[in-house]
Amino acid sequence: MGMTMSEKILARVSGQSKVSAGDIVWVKVDIAMMHDLLGPWLVDAGFRRLGGQLFDKDKVVVVSDHCTPPATVQQADILKFTRDWARNQDLTYYYEFEGPCHQVIVEHGHVRPGRLILGTDSHTCMAGGLGAFATGIGSTEMIGVLLTGETWLKVPETIKVVWEGKIPHGVYAKDLILETIKDIGHAGATYQSIEFSGEAIKDLSIDERLVLSNMAVEAGAKTGLIEPDEKVANYLRSKGVDEELDLIRSDENASFSRVLYKDASILEPQVACPHEVDNVHSVSLVEGKPVDQVYLGSCTNGRISDLRIAAEILKGKKISKNIRCLVVPASQQIWLQANKEGILDILTEAGCIVNMPSCGACGGFTSGVIGAGEVVMSSSNRNFRGRMGSPKGEVYLGSPATVAATAIEGKITDPRKYLSMEVR
Numbered sequence: 001m002g003m004t005m006s007e008k009i010l011a012r013v014s015g016q017s018k019v020s021a022g023d024i025v026w027v028k029v030d031i032a033m034m035h036d037l038l039g040p041w042l043v044d045a046g047f048r049r050l051g052g053q054l055f056d057k058d059k060v061v062v063v064s065d066h067c068t069p070p071a072t073v074q075q076a077d078i079l080k081f082t083r084d085w086a087r088n089q090d091l092t093y094y095y096e097f098e099g100p101c102h103q104v105i106v107e108h109g110h111v112r113p114g115r116l117i118l119g120t121d122s123h124t125c126m127a128g129g130l131g132a133f134a135t136g137i138g139s140t141e142m143i144g145v146l147l148t149g150e151t152w153l154k155v156p157e158t159i160k161v162v163w164e165g166k167i168p169h170g171v172y173a174k175d176l177i178l179e180t181i182k183d184i185g186h187a188g189a190t191y192q193s194i195e196f197s198g199e200a201i202k203d204l205s206i207d208e209r210l211v212l213s214n215m216a217v218e219a220g221a222k223t224g225l226i227e228p229d230e231k232v233a234n235y236l237r238s239k240g241v242d243e244e245l246d247l248i249r250s251d252e253n254a255s256f257s258r259v260l261y262k263d264a265s266i267l268e269p270q271v272a273c274p275h276e277v278d279n280v281h282s283v284s285l286v287e288g289k290p291v292d293q294v295y296l297g298s299c300t301n302g303r304i305s306d307l308r309i310a311a312e313i314l315k316g317k318k319i320s321k322n323i324r325c326l327v328v329p330a331s332q333q334i335w336l337q338a339n340k341e342g343i344l345d346i347l348t349e350a351g352c353i354v355n356m357p358s359c360g361a362c363g364g365f366t367s368g369v370i371g372a373g374e375v376v377m378s379s380s381n382r383n384f385r386g387r388m389g390s391p392k393g394e395v396y397l398g399s400p401a402t403v404a405a406t407a408i409e410g411k412i413t414d415p416r417k418y419l420s421m422e423v424r
């Protein structure tokens with residue numbers, strides 16, 4: 001019996017030639033990632049009590065993103081603690097105010113095919129889009145990792161999701177993953193890997209692959225992997241990674257707990273309705289629902305290709321007078337690129353507010369929270385009750401195109417009528 005991608009990676013990091021789903025393995029971590037909110041200020045006491053020596057200061061990456069810019073004194077204190085901790089530990093890699101951690105670690109080349117990446121955030125699984133086994137762990141578990149560089153994991157079973165066919169005009173990776181989560185259910189992949197494959201996945205850009213992996217956890221998955229290929233290699237080369245890459249893939253005879261076949265060519269834009277990510281419907285069923293805010297951003301869908309789509313839709317138009325539209329590029333690098341391409345001008349002229357890269361509005365942490373009774377159409381990954389502020393608010397999730405079209409009309413809108421056929 002062959003091995004899945006997850007099994008191969010966990011075999012390598014546990015120093016074995018073969019592991020199988022269900023095995024408990026002791027693993028060496030390639031990258032340990034923490035962010036400000038679930039990082040140093042929570043782990044420090046336990047870490048010091050147990051010796052306070054980092055296993056490797058080059059492999060611990062800290063990103064301040066959730067409390068940036070701080071909206072309360074407590075957030076400012078957390079931020080200061082995080083910065084001081086990174087300095088005192090002499091960390092090689094500390095990033096702040098650059099954007100959400102998952103995007104920042106990808107852009108800085110920390111994510112590579114075949115690596116094991118553990119982070120104190122549930123969307124750490126996004127790194128699977130480049131072929132890394134990446135998953136979220138709790139801050140307490142992280143203390144052991146910081147001290148030893150090791151931990152235990154159960155080798156997960158893998159659900160293979162095969163997306164065949166050409167993705168139609170106006171349909172994006174976000175629509176594919178919402179449809180996948182609808183099928184699997186929000187807990188249907190608990191403690192399993194999801195491996196995305198098929199023609200439609202191969203056709204996706206790196207930006208779009210990251211959307212799929214980012215949201216694997218919304219089906220309960222431990223990680224969401226995509227077989228790395230030349231696109232990944234080129235992307236990493238462009239980020240200055242010159243080492244030989246392990247372009248890992250599942251064996252033909254690997255064993256999967258389930259295989260799901262999906263046809264991308266018949267998919268329509270999808271929307272996740274309050275208050276669960278698997279409450280997914282075709283946009284036509286929810287069209288016309290008035291909104292108060294639209295949010296284009298987050299580690300899920302705030303990348304340059306997302307901003308380009310929004311600019312294509314909003315160019316020369318105005319957003320509805322009844323709403324506010326927040327645009328948050330997912331990193332400083334994306335901000336700069338969008339600025340160079342004139343995208344920020346287009347969006348601002350349309351009436352959007354462009355905020356600095358941060359988790360702020362996405363998780364209701366800093367700027368952009370919603371009040372009771374307010375409705376948001378968001379390009380992010382979660383619509384749980386209270387996600388963006390008031391528990392009496394409502395969050396709908398869709399692709400950047402659906403978000404931009406909704407901004408124009410002030411109500412949930414099918415983006416296809418605003419797109420030229422060349423866009424995809």
Ligand SMILES: CC(C)[C@H](C(=O)O)[C@@H](O)C(=O)O
Binds near residue numbers: 122363382
């Ligand atoms: C703050 C943290 C608990 C959280 C996560 O782990 O995912 C956040 O980033 C989110 O997206 O909800």
Ligand code: SF4
Binds near residue numbers: 100102123300363381
């Ligand atoms: S999902 Fe939102 S809050 Fe969580 S890391 Fe991404 S941008 Fe930040």
